[in-house]
Amino acid sequence: MGKFCFGVDIGGTSVKLGMFSIKGELISKWEIPTVPETVLVDVAKSIEDHFTDEYLKKDCSGIGIDVPGPVTGDGIVSQCVNMHWGRTDVKAEIEKLTGLKAQVANDANAAALGELWQGGGKGYASLVMVTLGTGVGGGVIIGGKIIAGANGAGGEIGHICVNPHEEVACNCGKKGCLEQYASATGIVRLAKLAMAEGKKTTSLSDIDDFSAKDVIDAAKKKDEIGTEVLDKIGWYLAFACSGIAQITDPEAFVIGGGVSKAGDVLLKAIGKYYNEFVMDALKNKEFRLATLGNDAGIYGCAAMVAGEKIG
Amino acid sequence: MGKFCFGVDIGGTSVKLGMFSIKGELISKWEIPTVPETVLVDVAKSIEDHFTDEYLKKDCSGIGIDVPGPVTGDGIVSQCVNMHWGRTDVKAEIEKLTGLKAQVANDANAAALGELWQGGGKGYASLVMVTLGTGVGGGVIIGGKIIAGANGAGGEIGHICVNPHEEVACNCGKKGCLEQYASATGIVRLAKLAMAEGKKTTSLSDIDDFSAKDVIDAAKKKDEIGTEVLDKIGWYLAFACSGIAQITDPEAFVIGGGVSKAGDVLLKAIGKYYNEFVMDALKNKEFRLATLGNDAGIYGCAAMVAGEKIG
Numbered sequence: 104m105g106k107f108c109f110g111v112d113i114g115g116t117s118v119k120l121g122m123f124s125i126k127g128e129l130i131s132k133w134e135i136p137t138v139p140e141t142v143l144v145d146v147a148k149s150i151e152d153h154f155t156d157e158y159l160k161k162d163c164s165g166i167g168i169d170v171p172g173p174v175t176g177d178g179i180v181s182q183c184v185n186m187h188w189g190r191t192d193v194k195a196e197i198e199k200l201t202g203l204k205a206q207v208a209n210d211a212n213a214a215a216l217g218e219l220w221q222g223g224g225k226g227y228a229s230l231v232m233v234t235l236g237t238g239v240g241g242g243v244i245i246g247g248k249i250i251a252g253a254n255g256a257g258g259e260i261g262h263i264c265v266n267p268h269e270e271v272a273c274n275c276g277k278k279g280c281l282e283q284y285a286s287a288t289g290i291v292r293l294a295k296l297a298m299a300e301g302k303k304t305t306s307l308s309d310i311d312d313f314s315a316k317d318v319i320d321a322a323k324k325k326d327e328i329g330t331e332v333l334d335k336i337g338w339y340l341a342f343a344c345s346g347i348a349q350i351t352d353p354e355a356f357v358i359g360g361g362v363s364k365a366g367d368v369l370l371k372a373i374g375k376y377y378n379e380f381v382m383d384a385l386k387n388k389e390f391r392l393a394t395l396g397n398d399a400g401i402y403g404c405a406a407m408v409a410g411e412k413i414g
Numbered sequence: 415m416g417k418f419c420f421g422v423d424i425g426g427t428s429v430k431l432g433m434f435s436i437k438g439e440l441i442s443k444w445e446i447p448t449v450p451e452t453v454l455v456d457v458a459k460s461i462e463d464h465f466t467d468e469y470l471k472k473d474c475s476g477i478g479i480d481v482p483g484p485v486t487g488d489g490i491v492s493q494c495v496n497m498h499w500g501r502t503d504v505k506a507e508i509e510k511l512t513g514l515k516a517q518v519a520n521d522a523n524a525a526a527l528g529e530l531w532q533g534g535g536k537g538y539a540s541l542v543m544v545t546l547g548t549g550v551g552g553g554v555i556i557g558g559k560i561i562a563g564a565n566g567a568g569g570e571i572g573h574i575c576v577n578p579h580e581e582v583a584c585n586c587g588k589k590g591c592l593e594q595y596a597s598a599t600g601i602v603r604l605a606k607l608a609m610a611e612g613k614k615t616t617s618l619s620d621i622d623d624f625s626a627k628d629v630i631d632a633a634k635k636k637d638e639i640g641t642e643v644l645d646k647i648g649w650y651l652a653f654a655c656s657g658i659a660q661i662t663d664p665e666a667f668v669i670g671g672g673v674s675k676a677g678d679v680l681l682k683a684i685g686k687y688y689n690e691f692v693m694d695a696l697k698n699k700e701f702r703l704a705t706l707g708n709d710a711g712i713y714g715c716a717a718m719v720a721g722e723k724i725g
Binding site for chain 1: 556563565575587660663695
């Protein structure tokens, strides 16, 4: 087993890279710009530059990489629109470029593994992460391993249908996805819908182009519309998490992404409804906040190759 | 690795036992009555009786056992009401009684594994089984392994909430569980509710105490109420399966239990709605019928100890 490893989080505009001890300490991190045509070569080169007398290549246990697209359990990227990739064997390519062992995962799944390894889910062997950002992503970790799925679509929590009566379409084309309510975009949408009804007062009407944060902040100040929207997203998240619990029975849920900066009020809003929808054995599951922020991906990637049994 | 193994399915009134080759051929099967106080001793004795000159104990790779209650991934039974057990380490007890390696699982999860090994899901590495009987059970298999869950409540598909507006309580205490609609009991209930509305004609009113089979048979003959109920259970099953797919992305779904004898009309009823609720990558999943019937449990139990990599 090596002494250190790399985690590489490939995003649409930049690639985050981290060097980690195999125990999970971040030794250094840096970024390079994403150039889709050459990104894997650029990553290989950037990693090569980080071998030193102290960190010899022979002591490196490997490279974990994530990409913003579906990845199967054997490291095949089915498609990655941002990189203009069709079906690509990223694992084989990066191993050839570097001569190091590699593992590949979807970015949201890697973030979930990172939170389990060194973040909000540290100490657990199984967890489900729900990432509330512009969209809603997620990842399911069981026994320290990502549930990648047959098509790399495991953990696609944002597109669980939570409202079969919805009439507006989600970006994915179907209707009633969790993302339409609990993402930053969804929260603003719900607030605007509630305001258009005109039945409740709100301080949000004083803000041009208000954000999801403004809605949550309003809720914290007992604003009528803010409170209604927070209650609704709590209900939708509880409903989605209850289905996930009935199927996978994880040790905990970890809530991350920009919207999770709302903190305890968000966890309370979910907790208000969650027990209603689950069997006794699944009641009172732990809901925690993510702690690694934008570094969750590089942590999770490193976890895949750290060589330690995790979870 | 041994040459053969045993699968033991502990039910409320009888224990089914099977001797299998490690490749999955059923060599012989038999039953003994369930006496809760002595069931594990009885099982050990019954297995001991089946070692012969041809099947030597030293060539046995182990015993897989399932029980009708929650079992964690490490073989601990949290509770088994039928056996009057609290927390019980069935794996350790049966290993001590027999001197053989043992694995323990929940009965519905074992049935799912059995269908993957030698039944309707043969050849797959991942599948979700939905068992439609008096209640609704299920099991999730990923990479040839049961997702048992932190409390042994993984795969509790029957109690996924599919209708948050339901006012009648399920046996589990909560409202809107899949089991309230898609179980044999649920199907009869839905037919009676539709008949009470009095808007549609039905041949079911000619049958005293009609069964779920009568409802499905009526649907096959284009009976109005039968057709309405089959459509509804298709919708509820599709909704539940869509959530499962978004989370675990299995290779296939296998539908078993008494209600699945309805055959293709049931699969068609699910297929009518399933694609509506899932992302493109998850559309057109394979839905198959279970093939092992009441033997699925012993097959799945044997699979746990067969020693072959399955899936």
